[in-house]
Amino acid sequence: MSVILILILASLAVALAFLAAFIWAVKAGQFEDTTTPAMRILSEDEKAKPAVPGNAKTPDGAGQRAAS
Numbered sequence: 001m002s003v004i005l006i007l008i009l010a011s012l013a014v015a016l017a018f019l020a021a022f023i024w025a026v027k028a029g030q031f032e033d034t035t036t037p038a039m040r041i042l043s044e045d046e047k048a049k050p051a052v053p054g055n056a057k058t059p060d061g062a063g064q065r066a067a068s
Contacts, residue, residue, distance in 0.1 A: 025031065
């Protein structure tokens, strides 16, 4: 019977710790902007360079030139 009481108290302690962490995260602003990270994948990457035709790499690493 005492084991059940210890397990209940331990589970309540863990639940309260998670509740405290959640409240801290809300107060710290972790959930303020949920739209921007989802939209970031759709925007153009400014650092990306356009692909240069004729310089395609094969899986073995050797360059492959287009036949003219």
